[in-house]
Structure formats: C-alpha cells, structure tokens
Amino acid sequence: MEGLNLPNILSLARIAVAPVLVAMLYFPGEGMCVAATVVFILASVTDVVDGIIARRMGLVTNLGKFLDPLADKLLICSVLIMLVRLDWVEAWAAAAIIGREMAVTGLRAVASDAGVVIAADRFGKLKTIIQTFALCPLILHYPTWGLDPQPLGLMLFYVALGLTIGSGANYMYTFFRSWPPART
Numbered sequence: 001m002e003g004l005n006l007p008n009i010l011s012l013a014r015i016a017v018a019p020v021l022v023a024m025l026y027f028p029g030e031g032m033c034v035a036a037t038v039v040f041i042l043a044s045v046t047d048v049v050d051g052i053i054a055r056r057m058g059l060v061t062n063l064g065k066f067l068d069p070l071a072d073k074l075l076i077c078s079v080l081i082m083l084v085r086l087d088w089v090e091a092w093a094a095a096a097i098i099g100r101e102m103a104v105t106g107l108r109a110v111a112s113d114a115g116v117v118i119a120a121d122r123f124g125k126l127k128t129i130i131q132t133f134a135l136c137p138l139i140l141h142y143p144t145w146g147l148d149p150q151p152l153g154l155m156l157f158y159v160a161l162g163l164t165i166g167s168g169a170n171y172m173y174t175f176f177r178s179w180p181p182a183r184t
Contacts, residue, residue: 004063005054005059005061005064006050006053006059007050007051007053007054007059007060007064007068008050008061008063008064008067010046010049010050010053011046011050011064011067011068011070011071012067012071013043013046014043014046014047014071014072014074014075015067015070015071015074015075017039017040017042017043017075018071018074018075018078019078020039021036021039021040021043021075021078021079021082021139022078022081022082024036024039025079025082025083025085025086025139026082028086028141029142030142030144033139033140033141033142034140034144036139037136037139037140040075040079040135040136040139041136043075044075044132047068047071047072047128050064050068051068069105072128073101073105076097076101076128076131076132076135077097077098077101079135079139080094080097080098080135081094081098083135083138083139086141088138088141088150089138089154089157093157093158093161096161096164096165097131097160097161097164100164100165100167100168103168103172104124104167104168104171107171107172107175108171110175111175111178111179111181114179114180114181115181116178116179116181118171118174118175118178121167121170121171121174123163123166123167123170124167124170124171126163126167127160127163127164127166127167130156130159130160130163131160131164133156134153134154134156134157134159134160135153135157136149136153137149137150137152137153137156138150138153138154138157140153141153
C-alpha cells in the first residue's frame, strides 16, 4: 500500500489504542487508571516520534497527513468522553474541546478541497501538548505515591480548554481571511 511507512504505522497504532483506552477506563480502579495513563503516555509519544521520523527521513505522505491528526483527535476525544462518563471532567468543557476539533477538521477539509492549506499553527500545537499533559493526571485520577493528580489535571485541563477555544478562533479567522480562494 502506497504511503504505509513507519510513521503511518505509528499513527495507525495510536488509532488502535483509542478503543483500548476506552475499555480500560470503562473499569476504573487505581491499578487500571495507572495502566491507562501509561498506555496514553506511550500513545502520545508515538505522535512526536512519527512526526520526527516522517520529516527527517522524508516519509511525509498524504496518508500520513490524514492519519496523524485523525489519530490525535480519536485519542484525545475518546479519553475525554470516558472522563465525562466517569464524572471526572465537566461535559460542557469536553464538548467544547470535541466541537472545536470537529469544526477545525471541517474547515481544513473545505479549504483543502478548494486548494487552500490551513497548516497547524503554534497555538494548535501548544493546545495539543497541554491537552496531553492535562489528560495524564486526569486519567490517573486516584492519589498515587501520596500525590493527588486531580487538582493539577483540572488546572491544566482548563488551560487547555482556553487554548483550544483560542486556537479554534484563530483557525476560523485564518479560514475566513483566505476565503473565498483566489481564482486562477
């Protein structure tokens, strides 16, 4: 299959991990949450690794451009949905994050169809990093090693929410500023 290389395989692995995390969080307990946190961290690391490998080895493909953000969104959104189910985060906040992800993905698809590329910006990348760091203590949930991860996780979660809304607004501004595309 054209485009199936190591970075894309890592993205596919990240996609496969999303339902595993859902299953793990379906039966929350201290041990399961520690295991789910480790799985989430490992999956998140593959996001960094696949990007580095793709750029350094010249393995950037159209398939990878599709799979990488899809894997990120599936991983983050799956965990958010489970955290809402467990009543560990507010549903409105998770819905705002998931809605932003869907809206930006839609804007990018419309722009791409018209030949306009809306690249990831600094705010979007920072948003993803903070979301990932916020979800780790939220998944961990139970006090471990004498530390309660919830306050840190919730603080980072609301910072991520602010960045999510801000970066979403920035993507919309970028989209509408370049719309309609110039005709050639």
